[in-house]
Amino acid sequence: MQRILILFAHPRFEHSRTNTRLVQQIRGKTGVTFHDLYERYPDFNIDVPYEKRLLEEHDVIIWQHPFYWYSCPPLMKQWIDLVLEFGWAYGSQGNALKNKRCLSVITAGGTLEAYCAEGDNNYSIKEFLRPFEQTARLCGMEYLPPFAVLGTHKVSIQELDDFASQYERLLDFLQEEPTGKKVNNYKFLKNLQKRNSN
Amino acid sequence: MTGSILFQAIIFLAGAVICVPLAKRLGLSSVLGYLLAGILIGPYILGFVGEEGEDILHFAEFGVVMMLFLIGLEIEPKDFWKMRKTIIGMGGMQVLLTMIVSYLLFTSIGFNWKVSLVLSMTVALSSTAISLQTLKEKGLMDTTYGASSFSILLFQDIIVIPMLAVIPLLSAVQVASEADDHSNAVQGALLDNLPFGQQAAAIMLSVALVILAGRYVFVPMLRLVSKTRLRELLTASALLIVLAIAFLMELVGLSPALGAFLGGVVLANSEFKHELESDLDPFKGLLLGLFFMAVGASINFVVIGEKPLMITSLVLGVILLKAVVLYGVGAFFRLKTDQRLLLTVGLAQIGEFAFVLLSFAFQLKILSDTQLDIMLVVTALTMALAPIIGILNERLVLPRIGTKQSEKRPIDHIAKTHKVILVGFGHFGSTVGRFLRASGIEATILDNDSSRVDLLRKMGFEVYYGDATRSDLLESAGIQEARVLICAIDNPDIAIPLAGMIRKKYPHVKLMMRSKNRYDAYELLNMGIQDVYRESLETSVKLAGDVLAHLGFRKYTIHRQAQNFIKYDEEALRRLAESLKNKEEYIFRVREEIELQEQLLEEDLKRGLIEDDKQWDSELLRLAYLSNES
Numbered sequence: 001m002q003r004i005l006i007l008f009a010h011p012r013f014e015h016s017r018t019n020t021r022l023v024q025q026i027r028g029k030t031g032v033t034f035h036d037l038y039e040r041y042p043d044f045n046i047d048v049p050y051e052k053r054l055l056e057e058h059d060v061i062i063w064q065h066p067f068y069w070y071s072c073p074p075l076m077k078q079w080i081d082l083v084l085e086f087g088w089a090y091g092s093q094g095n096a097l098k099n100k101r102c103l104s105v106i107t108a109g110g111t112l113e114a115y116c117a118e119g120d121n122n123y124s125i126k127e128f129l130r131p132f133e134q135t136a137r138l139c140g141m142e143y144l145p146p147f148a149v150l151g152t153h154k155v156s157i158q159e160l161d162d163f164a165s166q167y168e169r170l171l172d173f174l175q176e177e178p179t180g181k182k183v184n185n186y187k188f189l190k191n192l193q194k195r196n197s198n
Numbered sequence: 199m200t201g202s203i204l205f206q207a208i209i210f211l212a213g214a215v216i217c218v219p220l221a222k223r224l225g226l227s228s229v230l231g232y233l234l235a236g237i238l239i240g241p242y243i244l245g246f247v248g249e250e251g252e253d254i255l256h257f258a259e260f261g262v263v264m265m266l267f268l269i270g271l272e273i274e275p276k277d278f279w280k281m282r283k284t285i286i287g288m289g290g291m292q293v294l295l296t297m298i299v300s301y302l303l304f305t306s307i308g309f310n311w312k313v314s315l316v317l318s319m320t321v322a323l324s325s326t327a328i329s330l331q332t333l334k335e336k337g338l339m340d341t342t343y344g345a346s347s348f349s350i351l352l353f354q355d356i357i358v359i360p361m362l363a364v365i366p367l368l369s370a371v372q373v374a375s376e377a378d379d380h381s382n383a384v385q386g387a388l389l390d391n392l393p394f395g396q397q398a399a400a401i402m403l404s405v406a407l408v409i410l411a412g413r414y415v416f417v418p419m420l421r422l423v424s425k426t427r428l429r430e431l432l433t434a435s436a437l438l439i440v441l442a443i444a445f446l447m448e449l450v451g452l453s454p455a456l457g458a459f460l461g462g463v464v465l466a467n468s469e470f471k472h473e474l475e476s477d478l479d480p481f482k483g484l485l486l487g488l489f490f491m492a493v494g495a496s497i498n499f500v501v502i503g504e505k506p507l508m509i510t511s512l513v514l515g516v517i518l519l520k521a522v523v524l525y526g527v528g529a530f531f532r533l534k535t536d537q538r539l540l541l542t543v544g545l546a547q548i549g550e551f552a553f554v555l556l557s558f559a560f561q562l563k564i565l566s567d568t569q570l571d572i573m574l575v576v577t578a579l580t581m582a583l584a585p586i587i588g589i590l591n592e593r594l595v596l597p598r599i600g601t602k603q604s605e606k607r608p609i610d611h612i613a614k615t616h617k618v619i620l621v622g623f624g625h626f627g628s629t630v631g632r633f634l635r636a637s638g639i640e641a642t643i644l645d646n647d648s649s650r651v652d653l654l655r656k657m658g659f660e661v662y663y664g665d666a667t668r669s670d671l672l673e674s675a676g677i678q679e680a681r682v683l684i685c686a687i688d689n690p691d692i693a694i695p696l697a698g699m700i701r702k703k704y705p706h707v708k709l710m711m712r713s714k715n716r717y718d719a720y721e722l723l724n725m726g727i728q729d730v731y732r733e734s735l736e737t738s739v740k741l742a743g744d745v746l747a748h749l750g751f752r753k754y755t756i757h758r759q760a761q762n763f764i765k766y767d768e769e770a771l772r773r774l775a776e777s778l779k780n781k782e783e784y785i786f787r788v789r790e791e792i793e794l795q796e797q798l799l800e801e802d803l804k805r806g807l808i809e810d811d812k813q814w815d816s817e818l819l820r821l822a823y824l825s826n827e828s
Contacts, residue, residue: 043761045758045765048813081813081814082813085813086819087818087822091819092822
C-alpha cells in the first residue's frame with residue numbers, strides 16, 4: 001500500500017466550511033498521514049529535518065490548501081522554500097523525492113467556468129498550478145492532475161459531501177499504486193483535466 | 199539516661215518528625231505541630247523533658263536570631279529605609295497603646311505599679327518567631343498584612359533594648375554581673391560601669407561596626423572561603439558571621455536578633471546572598487523548631503491546675519487586649535478589613551522576649567516566684583493559642599468579612615466548557631489572564647491579595663480569595679471540572695509544592711507552570727511536569743535579538759535564529775534536567791549554579807556558532823553551477 005502524506009496549509013482552518021468537511025472525511029485514515037502545517041508551525045519556524053524525514057517515509061505527497069491569489073498560503077510556500085533543499089530534493093545529488101507522486105488538492109471560490117480563457121480568471125487551474133507542477137518535476141516527482149473543489153461559495157452541503165467522498169475515493173485509489181495509465185483515466189482527475197484544458 | 203545528649207536529641211527530633219507532618223496533614227501550620235510535640239514530650243505528659251527545657255529555650259532563641267538575619271538578607275538597604283515610617287509609626291503606636299491599656303488592666307487587678315509596668319512591657323511584644331514563620335509558610339510576606347506585621351515586629355525588636363535598660367531602674371536590687379548568664383544577657387559587663395553617654399556611643403559604634411564589617415570584612419572573607427570550594431567551610435563562615443554579630447550585640451546590650459537583621463540587610467546586596475540563605479536555612483529551621491518545642495515543654499500544667507480561672511482569664515484578656523489594639527492600629531493605618539483582621543490575630547500572642555524580660559525582672563526581684571510562673575505559662579499559652587485563633591479566623595471569619603472568598607456570579611457558556619484556573623494575578627498572571635480574556639476565555643482566578651481580588655471582581659472576573667495550597671479552596675474554584683490550571687505564583691517555595699500537590703490529587707488537570715529560572719524549571723521537569731514556562735527566556739532572547747538588529751544584522755535572520763535558539767535552549771534544559779535527575783538533592787546555589795552554568799556553556803560550544811540558515815541562500819547553488827561550468 002502506498003503511504004500518503006497530506007501537507008495541509010490553511011491559516012483559518014476553523015472558518016473554512018469546505019476544508020473542514022474534506023479533512024473530516026480523510027483524517028485518521030489508515031496509511032494516510034495528515035500534517036496540519038499551520039497548527040504545527042504557527043511561528044513559521046519549520047522543523048526541516050523532521051519534514052524531510054516525513055517525506056522520506058511516504059510515497060505520495062499531497063499539497064492541500066485553499067487557492068489564495070492563484071497560489072498557496074504563505075506557510076506552504078515557506079515549506080517549499082525551506083524543506084526542498086538543494087542537494088537533497090533537487091540538484092545532481094538531490095534524489096530524496098525521486099519517483100514519488102505528488103498532487104495538489106485545492107479549494108477555490110471561483111467556479112470551473114471562471115477558470116478558463118473566457119472566464120474572469122483567464123487561465124485554467126492547471127495553468128495556474130504550473131509552479132507547483134515544475135517544483136514537483138524538478139524534484140523528480142510525478143505530478144498528477146489536481147483535485148479541485150471549485151465554487152466553494154455556492155457549494156451545497158450535499159455537493160460538499162460528494163466532494164468529500166470523492167476525495168476519500170481518490171486516496172483509496174492512490175493507495176493501490178495505480179499505473180500511469182490508470183491515473184490518467186481516473187474519472188475525477190480526468191474530468192477536471194479535460195475540462196480545464198478546454 | 200534521660201540526661202544523655204543523644205537521648206535528648208532523639209526525643210526532640212522524634213517529637214518533631216511525628217507531630218509536624220501530622221499538623222501539616224491536618225492543614226495546620228508547622229508552629230502548632232512543634233508546640234504540640236513540645237507539650238507531649240514535656241514534663242506533664244510523657245515527661246521526657248524536665249527542667250532543662252528552660253536551657254533549651256534559651257539556646258533555641260538563637261533560631262530567632264538566624265531568622266532575622268535571613269529576613270535581613272531579603273531586604274535591600276534602600277527598601278529598609280523606605281520602611282522606616284511604617285516601622286516607627288505602626289510599631290510605636292502598637293507598643294505604646296498596648297502598654298498603656300495593659301498597664302491600666304494590671305494595676306486595676308491589683309498588681310503594684312512596678313510589676314504592672316514590667317508586665318505591660320512584656321505583653322506589648324509579639325512573637326517574631328511565630329508570626330514570621332507563619333507568614334513565610336503562607337507566602338504572605340509581600341502583602342500589606344505581611345509588611346505591617348514585619349514593621350511592628352521590627353520596632354518591638356528595637357524597643358526591647360530601652361525596656362531592658364529601664365527594668366533595673368525599677369528594682370532596689372543591683373544586678374550582680376554573674377546573674378547575667380543567659381543568652382540574651384542584658385547590659386553586659388563591658389558597658390555596665392560606663393556612663394550613659396559612653397554606652398550610647400558604644401552602641402552606635404557597634405552598629406556602625408556591623409555595617410562596615412558587612413561590607414569590608416564579611417564579603418572579602420566569604421570570597422576567600424568560596425575559593426576553597428569546600429561547601430562546609432562556607433556554612434561555617436555563615437554561622438561565624440551570625441554568631442559574631444550576635445556576640446557583639448550582646449556585649450553592648452543590643453538585641454542580637456536586631457543586630458543579625460542589620461547584618462543581613464548589609465549583606466543583601468552581596469553575591470553571597472543565596473549561599474548564606476541556603477546554608478543557614480536548615481539551622482534556622484531546626485533551631486526555631488526546637489524553640490517552639492521548648493515553649494510547648496515549658497507550659498507548666500501544675501500552675502494551670504492550681505489557678506485555672508486566673509490563667510484562662512489572663513490568657514484570653516491578653517489576647518483580646520492585644521487584638522483590640524492591633525485592630526485599632528490597623529484601622530488607623532487604613533488597612534483593609536481582612537488584612538487588618540489577619541494582623542490582629544497574627545500578632546496577638548506574647549513573644550519570646552517575654553521570657554527574657556520576665557526572668558530578668560525576676561532576678562531583680564521585681565516579680566515574685568508565682569508571678570513569674572503565671573506569666574510564663576500565660577506567655578506560652580498565648581503562643582500556643584495564636585495559631586489556632588489564626589486558623590479560626592481564616593476559616594470562619596475571613597470568608598464572611600470584607601473580601602469574600604468567593605462570589606456567585608453567572609458563568610457564561612465559554613467559561614463553563616473551557617474551565618481554566620489561574621493561580622496568582624500579579625505581573626505575570628495578569629498578562630496571562632488578560633490575554634485569555636481577550637480571546638474569550640474567562641479563567642477562574644485565585645489570589646491572596648484582597649485589594650486585587652476586589653478590583654478583579656469589579657471587573658467581572660470570577661475570583662476566589664485565599665491560599666491556593668488549600669485543597670478546599672481549589673475544590674470550590676472547580677478544580678474537579680477544570681481542564682487547565684495555570685500557576686503564575688512568583689514564589690517557587692509555594693509554587694513547587696502546589697504543583698506537587700495538584701499532580702498527586704488532581705492528575706486530570708493540565709498543569710502549566712511559571713518558573714522563575716532554569717533551576718526551578720529543572721525541579722518541575724523532574725517532577726514530571728512538562729509545561730514549564732521560564733519567565734526570562736523569551737524576553738532575554740528578544741533583547742539579544744534587538745542588540746543584533748542594532749548592530750546591523752537583518753531582522754528576519756535574527757528572528758529565525760532566535761526561534762531556533764529558544765528551541766535549542768528548551769531541549770538543552772530538558773537534557774540537563776535529565777542529567778540532574780539522579781543526583782541526590784537539589785541545592786542549586788552558588789557552586790552548583792556555576793557548575794550548571796558551565797555545563798550549559800559547554801552545550802553551547804558543542805552546538806557551535808549558530809548554524810547558518812542554508813535557506814534562501816544561493817551560495818551552494820552558485821558553487822554547483824560554477825563547478826558544472828568548468
